[in-house]
Amino acid sequence: MAQCTEELSANIPMKVFGKFPPLLFRTVVEITSGDSKVFSGESVRLRCSIPDNYNFTWRYLWFRGSKQLPQNGENIVLWNANIKESGKYYCQGFRNSIVGKIHTLKSLPVEITVDGGWAILQVPPHPGLVGESLIMTCHVRGNPPIREAILYKDGVEVLRQNGSGGHLHLTNLTLEDGGLYSCRASWDTFRHTVSVISTATQLQVLEVLTQPIMEIVDDKPINPSNMKLVCHVQYNARDPAPPMYFYFYKNNKHLAMAISQNYILVTRSPGTFTCMAMVPQMGVSRQSDPKSFGQVTGTYR
Incomplete structure (x- = not known):
């Protein structure tokens, strides 16, 4: 999503070393497998990339919050993730040069949530836009055949869908659709109905244009x-x-x-x-x- 404020802004200042200023790069973190919200015991793979047309040789630093992690490769994998590994993940690149060690800017964060419960409401990572539609998914540990999924906003039921595999569709979004959402999933097993509910997650809805x-x-x-x-x-x-x-x-x-x-x-x-x-x-x-x-x-x- 392009999200910007149209106004004059100065470029990031560059400190001059001799005649040539260093090139400033910003790293990008992306999820290459898994999801931003996973159950404990599942895995997530993150990759750090550096937009670089000069083919420099980079090394990598990884952070969760303010804590530097021991991993130093391009990829980081949370195997059998546990709840303590929840947090905002950043990466940063560095390389040696004739003027010393040069670091990239830190990436924007990717937040990973490891849930110890039985249901997760998976929401698209980007905000919704007014007039658009989006799909949320009520994901259940073990992936049982979900018979019914119910969506709640701020604790009030707003949508009920049967036979959708846990997918919940919101159409023609408005600003009022922003808020805290949770879901309940039900399925049948051994002549009994099992029902679980997720924790709440935030959905943000933005206007395409704010008032100038x-x-x-x-x-x-x-x-x-x-x-x-x-x-x-x-x-x-x-x-x-x-x-x-x-x-x-x-x-x-x-x-x-x-x-x-x-x-x-x-x-x-x-x-x-x-x-x-x-x-x-x-x-x-x-x-x-x-x-x-x-x-x-x-x-x-």
Whole structure:
């Protein structure tokens, strides 16, 4: 998922060694087998990768939380995982160079939960988006033939499905669908019905576009004739994300046609300013609340 805030931001500063700054890389941790939530006794394999077009020879460091782990290879495997191995896993690469040891940035964390119970509600690792559908799975230790699965949100039943193998479908998501979910699975064995319930897990639902915020940057001592209009918005979309464009208005009149950058320079003058973010390929657009600058007369809507 592409999840970004469209605003000007400085690149990560690089310390200069002689004439050439070191190349900064960020490692990536991914689950190559297993799941982010597993039962005790099951296994999970994680891999650390470094996007590198220069074919450097890297070595690896692994961390669970702030604790460095003894493993130092590209892969780490939790065999017969136990509850104590739950946590956020990071990796970091390093290599020797003519200027000494160079480390990559630490990866973003992958959280592994080892559950000692009988049922796990498996939720997609990425947040849901408004208008989308997603599938949760009520996974039971030993994989018995599940006859019925019930989904609860904040302790209240919201969905009941029979003969679905534990798969639970949520369609046309809204922001209100975010919350704590758990599931109950039932199956028949030896003329008895067995029923188990999972612990709760969080589901996050995001808007594709948040409402933009209009910022007016007025630095008169440096630029006495112009000011900057900046449109801040968070854009959440699956990769590859279609392009987003920005429109700027003064007193409800266009200041500029659609542009891909989220700011423009305009002549300093009083008025009421708004901006709009739009993703044409998705048919999605959001407009900011108006923001006034200087002595404004009249009302603009």
